[in-house]
Each structure stands twice: as structure tokens, then as C-alpha cells.
Amino acid sequence: MSVPKIQSRQLLGLLSILLAQLFAISAAQAADVVVQPSAGSGLVVKDNTGAIERFRVSETGLISVSGWPTLPEQLSQMCINSGTGVLGPCAATVGFSLPYAATVSSPSTLFNITQSGAGGTLSAAISDAANTTTVMKVTTTGLGNGLDVQLPASSGARGIDVNHSGVGPGVFVTSQGGNAIWGFVNSMSAAAVIGDGSSGEVIVARHNGAVCGLNIGRCAGIGAVVGRHDGPLGIAVRGFVTDPEGGTGVLGQAGISGGSGVAGRFENVNAASPTTTLEVATNSTGNLITLAKSGTNVARIDSTGKGFFNGGTQTGGADVAELIDFRGNTPRPGDVVEIDPENSMHYRVSTGAESALVAGVITTKPGVLMNATVEDATGLPALALVGRVPVKVTLEGGDIKPGDLLVSASLPGHAKKAPIQIRPGTVIGKALQSYSSGATGSVEMLVMTR
Structure with a gap:
């Protein structure tokens, strides 16, 4: 039998009519309309001129839509039923359009994409400069991770890369119970947390003492920065300088912004410990210790252990x-x-x-x-x-x-x-x-x- 030419470019509407006539099964119909092309040929739908192919169903069952990129957008979505092979409107739970929201109860991963080529996997952006909403939000009430990034052992790539040109924080974490940021390292040549910079402070820790209230003693043992080493002969905090022009390995300051306190304090709280509380060592010819008042040196101990005191010495003994x-x-x-x-x-x-x-x-x-x-x-x-x-x-x-x-x-x-x-x-x-x-x-x- 011959097939009339199609008069409309509304492809999805055409498909619905065509499939209803040719493929849909109904108890009210006496029989299906069957098109039986010869081997290697198929059912073809062309435009009104007969020159442009719009739709083809091959004898082997393959379907092609040649002009898909230029067709007008339709509101309905089409799906192929994997059980019956019927092409028609998608079920309500299949696919998505934007904005999209759904709640699904499934033991399987809901969104899984694997990129085997050279391109990226997922990209999200907000192009409106005045938009203050979050680009991507991850929320979980379970016990699993909010975000899990895995890299192979041979990879030198970053797990998370933040390129920030603004004045706000690149990464901001608020925690009401657990650790805000926890880094773990299991390599002698790596660091759990590292910061690099060419200007400004590289790593800054600030404690506002808000939990102390009027009971100052509650914050007596809380440090803005804490170094802890549980291994033998370890160093809890280490500062070093590599610039040949000099620098300071560790600097403690008090009195900033009108504050008060002690710039440095060393304690050995173990009464049974025989170890030294403060140890100063040098391999240089410079002084072991220099003490200054308002920029003027008042006392020093040289590399041989000899002491010099501008104001003399005073002791408790007689x-x-x-x-x-x-x-x-x-x-x-x-x-x-x-x-x-x-x-x-x-x-x-x-x-x-x-x-x-x-x-x-x-x-x-x-x-x-x-x-x-x-x-x-x-x-x-x-x-x-x-x-x-x-x-x-x-x-x-x-x-x-x-x-x-x-x-x-x-x-x-x-x-x-x-x-x-x-x-x-x-x-x-x-x-x-x-x-x-x-x-x-x-x-x-x-x-x-x-």
C-alpha cells in the first residue's frame, strides 16, 4: 500500500497519530495495519515536497529521525517500552524536565554517570551575577558521606578544586558537633592540611571565646591552634625558615589590638617527668637566647653558654x-x-x-x-x-x-x-x-x- 505524505512538521504530534494508526493494539479493532517492507528497506515519512526524509523505520526495527535538531520543541516526552517495544508518551515517573523534583525509594544509586571520553561528567553554573542561591546543595540525614571523592593512587589531580577570585571564603564549613575539617594522611611525604600563599597569612585560626561566658577558666585550656603528636619523639608543632635572608620559625605575640596575655608559655604538666621543659639548641655562632625591651637588647646567652645582663643579676639565694x-x-x-x-x-x-x-x-x-x-x-x-x-x-x-x-x-x-x-x-x-x-x-x- 502507499503511504500519504505528511503535511505537519510537528514531529511528536505526528508520531502519536502514526503510532495510533499503525502500532497501537485495541480490542475494538478487527486487525492491525501491517507494513511489510522488503529486506533492506523500511517505512519512510518525507516532507510535503517529497525531498526531505523526516522519519524512517527500517525493516530491522531501527528508528531514525533525520531532522531532529531543527524540529520545534514539544512539551511531551517520548519513551520506548522495553517490554513491548511500543514508542509513546513517557510515564509520569520516567525522565525529567526542569524544574524537576522527585522522591524515590530505591536501594540503587539514583543518578550515576560514567564518562569514558575526554570531557567532563557534570557541570553546574549560575550565569546571573545577582543570583544569591546555591549552585549545588547536598543534604543527607543518613550516616553516609555528603560528598565522596575518590582518586586513584597514581592520580595527581585535586579531589576538589576551588578557583576563587572573590573576597569570600573558598570553602566554608560550620559544625555544631563534629570537626569542621578533618584531614588524614598516611604518608611520610604528604600533609593532612597544607596551605600555600604568596601574600597574606596562609593559615589563620581564630577563637572568639563565645562559649566561655563569664567563666574564663572554661577557655583556659582551649587553643586556637593545637598540635598533638602521639608517637615517640614526635614534634607537635614545627616552624622552620628556608629563606637565606632569614625569618622567624615561630612567633608568639600578645597585646595586639589592645589585648593582654603571655606571648609564649611552656609547661610540663607531668610531675613525674624528668624531661626539660624548654630546650634551646643551635649549630650557629650566634646567640642561644637574646632578650630585648622596646627593641633594645638587655640580656643574652651566647653560643658558649656565657650570660650577659645589662642590669646585673638578682637571685633568691644569698x-x-x-x-x-x-x-x-x-x-x-x-x-x-x-x-x-x-x-x-x-x-x-x-x-x-x-x-x-x-x-x-x-x-x-x-x-x-x-x-x-x-x-x-x-x-x-x-x-x-x-x-x-x-x-x-x-x-x-x-x-x-x-x-x-x-x-x-x-x-x-x-x-x-x-x-x-x-x-x-x-x-x-x-x-x-x-x-x-x-x-x-x-x-x-x-x-x-x-
């Missing part, structure tokens, strides 16, 4: 002392000690009255400690050389009054009032206090050996 080696019983603070004649450069607790070997008294808290280095063993006694120290005394020589000269007593480690006839080299000092009761006691003594 004497100058030096560490000593000893033999026998350990000398205790207040003990009278003498030179050990059997061991060169060593001392011992005094052993007899009016000994000419006496060297002085072991100090309790020296103001200045001589000949001490960081390598000295702890626990060595310190012998008072100059100043005022407490000394153990007895009444063996009579009551002691301020100004009395003191010498060693027969009781080991103790002093007594010197006799009228004083042997040279036996005096250890001059009493500054009285003592007249009890077998033994203690008085303040001015060191004065002679």
Missing part, C-alpha cells in the same frame, strides 16, 4: 657556691665540710674539733652556682664560697652570739663557737644569730674562712 665531689657520707645542707687529705680535689663531712682542713659549709639555696654545667650529675652538694648560709651548730664552745667566730665541732658536720686562742685556718665564718638552747641547732653564718 651566697655564691660551687659544686664539689666528696667521699664517704653525702654532705647535707648546713653541714661543715673539710678537704679530704686522702682524695685529691674531694671533700668530706668534718670529723674533728677546730680542724685546719675545714673548707666551709654546704649551702641550701645558692644565689649563684659556679662550675656547674648541664652535664653535671644532679645531687652533688654545693659549697658556699661567699655570702650568708645556715650552718649546723652545737653548744660545745658555749653560747653563740652574733659576731662570734665559728670553727668545726667534735660532732661531725657541726660548728661551735671558736676559742679565744684560734688556730690559723680553722675559722669557717662569723655568726649572725644567737644560739643558746638545745644540744644542736642552726644559725645564719657569714662565710669567712681564715
Whole structure:
């Protein structure tokens, strides 16, 4: 049979009429209208001139629409039923038009696109400069990730790339419970969080203390930046400079914008820890430590450990002392000690009255400690050389009054009032206090050996 030429370019309307006449099955019809083209040919619909092909159904079942890009837009959508092969309007749940919204309950991924070519997979943009709405919004009330980005191990690409030319934040995160940003790294050559910049601060952390309220103590242990290392011999916070012209590895400042506080504080809160709280090390010839006031250096410790103080030094002790080696019983603070004649450069607790070997008294808290280095063993006694120290005394020589000269007593480690006839080299000092009761006691003594 011959097929009349099509008079309308409304393709989708044409398809509906044509399919209703040729392919739709109805109980009211006596029989289908069958077109049986020969092998290699098909059913063809052309325009009113007969020169332009509009629609073709091949003998093998393939359908082609040659002029699709130039056809007017239609409101209805066409679908092929996978079960019956019928082409017709799509069901309400098939496909989408914009704006589009749907709620679907399915265990499968609702939107899955794989790009095997060189192009992108998904692009979304807002072209209106005055538009303040969000380009893409991800919301979840489940336990899964809001956004999951996976890159192969060999990839050098960015998981998320934000190219920002405005003044707002490139990435902004608000958290009411969990961590706002959490980075995890499992490589020695990588970093969990890294920031690069050619001007401005690279990474800034600000804490406004809003949760503190009037109870300032609530924020006493909260840091705007916290470094934590749970491994052995690790460094929690590290700052270094690579510019040959110099720079500052770590800078702590207080008093900015009229504030107050401490620019730097170091604590060792473990009472049982024997480690150093603050350690300064250098391989250079410069100073270990420099202290300045209003831009002027007032004190420094050079690379050899020598200290320089513009205003002098002031300590809590009242004497100058030096560490000593000893033999026998350990000398205790207040003990009278003498030179050990059997061991060169060593001392011992005094052993007899009016000994000419006496060297002085072991100090309790020296103001200045001589000949001490960081390598000295702890626990060595310190012998008072100059100043005022407490000394153990007895009444063996009579009551002691301020100004009395003191010498060693027969009781080991103790002093007594010197006799009228004083042997040279036996005096250890001059009493500054009285003592007249009890077998033994203690008085303040001015060191004065002679």
C-alpha cells in the first residue's frame, strides 16, 4: 500500500497519530495495519515536497529521525517500552524536565554517570551575577558521606578544586558537633592540611571565646591552634625558615589590638617527668637566647653558654657556691665540710674539733652556682664560697652570739663557737644569730674562712 505524505512538521504530534494508526493494539479493532517492507528497506515519512526524509523505520526495527535538531520543541516526552517495544508518551515517573523534583525509594544509586571520553561528567553554573542561591546543595540525614571523592593512587589531580577570585571564603564549613575539617594522611611525604600563599597569612585560626561566658577558666585550656603528636619523639608543632635572608620559625605575640596575655608559655604538666621543659639548641655562632625591651637588647646567652645582663643579676639565694665531689657520707645542707687529705680535689663531712682542713659549709639555696654545667650529675652538694648560709651548730664552745667566730665541732658536720686562742685556718665564718638552747641547732653564718 502507499503511504500519504505528511503535511505537519510537528514531529511528536505526528508520531502519536502514526503510532495510533499503525502500532497501537485495541480490542475494538478487527486487525492491525501491517507494513511489510522488503529486506533492506523500511517505512519512510518525507516532507510535503517529497525531498526531505523526516522519519524512517527500517525493516530491522531501527528508528531514525533525520531532522531532529531543527524540529520545534514539544512539551511531551517520548519513551520506548522495553517490554513491548511500543514508542509513546513517557510515564509520569520516567525522565525529567526542569524544574524537576522527585522522591524515590530505591536501594540503587539514583543518578550515576560514567564518562569514558575526554570531557567532563557534570557541570553546574549560575550565569546571573545577582543570583544569591546555591549552585549545588547536598543534604543527607543518613550516616553516609555528603560528598565522596575518590582518586586513584597514581592520580595527581585535586579531589576538589576551588578557583576563587572573590573576597569570600573558598570553602566554608560550620559544625555544631563534629570537626569542621578533618584531614588524614598516611604518608611520610604528604600533609593532612597544607596551605600555600604568596601574600597574606596562609593559615589563620581564630577563637572568639563565645562559649566561655563569664567563666574564663572554661577557655583556659582551649587553643586556637593545637598540635598533638602521639608517637615517640614526635614534634607537635614545627616552624622552620628556608629563606637565606632569614625569618622567624615561630612567633608568639600578645597585646595586639589592645589585648593582654603571655606571648609564649611552656609547661610540663607531668610531675613525674624528668624531661626539660624548654630546650634551646643551635649549630650557629650566634646567640642561644637574646632578650630585648622596646627593641633594645638587655640580656643574652651566647653560643658558649656565657650570660650577659645589662642590669646585673638578682637571685633568691644569698651566697655564691660551687659544686664539689666528696667521699664517704653525702654532705647535707648546713653541714661543715673539710678537704679530704686522702682524695685529691674531694671533700668530706668534718670529723674533728677546730680542724685546719675545714673548707666551709654546704649551702641550701645558692644565689649563684659556679662550675656547674648541664652535664653535671644532679645531687652533688654545693659549697658556699661567699655570702650568708645556715650552718649546723652545737653548744660545745658555749653560747653563740652574733659576731662570734665559728670553727668545726667534735660532732661531725657541726660548728661551735671558736676559742679565744684560734688556730690559723680553722675559722669557717662569723655568726649572725644567737644560739643558746638545745644540744644542736642552726644559725645564719657569714662565710669567712681564715
